[in-house]
Amino acid sequence: MVVGIRIHGRGGQGAVTASRLLATAAYYDGKFSQAIPMYGTERRGAPVTAYVRVDDVRVRERELVHTPEIVMVLDPLLSTRQTMADDMAEGGLLLLNAAYPPEEVKTGGNIRVATVNATNIALETLRRPITNTAILGAFAKAVGWPKLESIEKAIRKQFSGRIADMNVEAIKRSYDECSEVIPAPVKIAGESEAIAVGGYGVLKDVSSWRVFQPVIDMDKCTGCKNCWIYCPETAIKWTDENKPEIEWRKCKGCGICVNECPVGAIEFKRVEIKNE
């Protein structure tokens, strides 16, 4: 039987790579598979969707997966959104990148849920919040396939050397750290609110891109304006006290200011997404 999978992520998290690794791993397991990316205008932070079909026979249809049996979410903020469960098959599995256990998942419906803290795993294994491989191990655990060896083989085909080793470590950890699969605690699908993911001018809001945020120690700050000059988003305002002030909706958390401050007055602090 054909199994349809939908993957949600944000530009930069590797959703398309995740779909290809998954399809390749399923192929190594002896299945036929297909990985369909859905490209918009590609940009860091913008929501990205990819689809995978896995079947015992060669997949011929080319339409998107409209009622996925499995949905996998690479982004912790998207993970809090009800839309992720839209159009899922009855009893389908929703695997979320989240820092909380499945019992606390608020996404509702006649579905099953599991969580894994993929951002943490990615930061610890890859030193970057690229969560695609850090969630694939959990997929194998929660779904029961593909084999972990098959995912490893797919990773080693895609990456080489140290990068491959780090990604393999990420899938192994995520396999071990995946939660139990439980029926969704909330049975009725709730309302969904959109997330701000970009925009221009006064509408611009890239705050949801941040995995880390800059925190300025005003006592250390000498008012040299380096951060103000280098911030690519013009997110740093200059105050009457001759000090920097961050406009949070414009700050994407790139860390350039942290790097450029000559006196180390800016600290980069992890923002963990809660499920409120």
Next chain:
Amino acid sequence: MTGNKAAATAVKLARVEVLSAFPVTPQTTITQYLSEFAANGEIKGEFVNAEGELSTQVIVQAASRAGARTFVCTSGPGQLYMHHPMHSTSSSRLPVVMATVHRGNKSMQPDHTDLMSQTWTGWIQLYCENNQEILDTHLMAYKIAEDKRVRLPVAIGYDGYVLSYTAEPVEVPSQKSVDDWLPPYEYQSILPKDYDPATGGRGFGGGGRDPQQGWITHHEALLNALPVIKEINEDFGKVFGRKYGNGLTETYKTEGAEAVMVAMGSLAGTARAAIDNLQADGKPIGLIKLKCYQPFAVEDFKEYGKKFKAIGMIDRNVCLGHGGAGYRLIRNSLYDMDERPKVLQFHAGLAGKEVRVGDFERVGEKILKAAKGDKVSQVEWV
């Protein structure tokens, strides 16, 4: 692998000597793969960067004239920009192979209008259903283009995004098996002994000959290519274990069918799934996949015209003010028959509109109605 990776891999296997491409979505990644292959020595040939598609076509044309095996690729607007030198490539009977990763003329999304608007340049046009077929068709294309009985450029069309960026299993033949099957391009002067200079080049008549001779020879060359395409497809099947119908058209589950739908490119895959579902419901309808659009397999369709009561052509194109390209050719092929089947027109998937299996199930039901003699509308936009 993705469709674009399949194309680039085939080009590498074919040991292409001169490549030129200008990146354009959704063809871009072929250009990336090829420049990587050329940079790391996997392709020994020359990758020539150019400032636009017009130049890429002129570059491969010149290289082909000089005796090199060549490759060029493009999409949508790039294809249109390349139009002018495409005429001289084909008029000069140069075996250039080109991939057109479909992007329609009215959007970024795929339909066949980019390549179909090149119909009058007189290239051979082959369309692909899946990524395996993309790889295989490129290999066949070199053999067809370089065959001394053909000597025409070949364009390979496949749907952008739907195939170009979708990854699926593709069997890659060994370099040795490809080398054995596709020997190096044997250099021939563009004016071989048996080739009348008056008919080559731009088709200018000379020495008191018919000035139309260039067109006549070119047209005949395309018609004469039909049996060669069939033969090479057959031979490819013997060696690699895969072939695509008779090379021009393919029938799928047509035994006992009263009617057929005709589809091209990736829509043929969707149609297969629809036919399976319809037949599981006891509906007597099959599929004809149209692989070779130019030259057109008139004889094949005459045969189908005898067998089926209704034929529904699904065109991922429209020739504005005329109708679907495939539809007109099929009806034209059947005109001389004493008893003609009903031929219906469907337009589907233009500007990348998603086509679902259910859409083609409805198309199938309608064609069957027409086969029964019920009155149905002639033209439908799915």
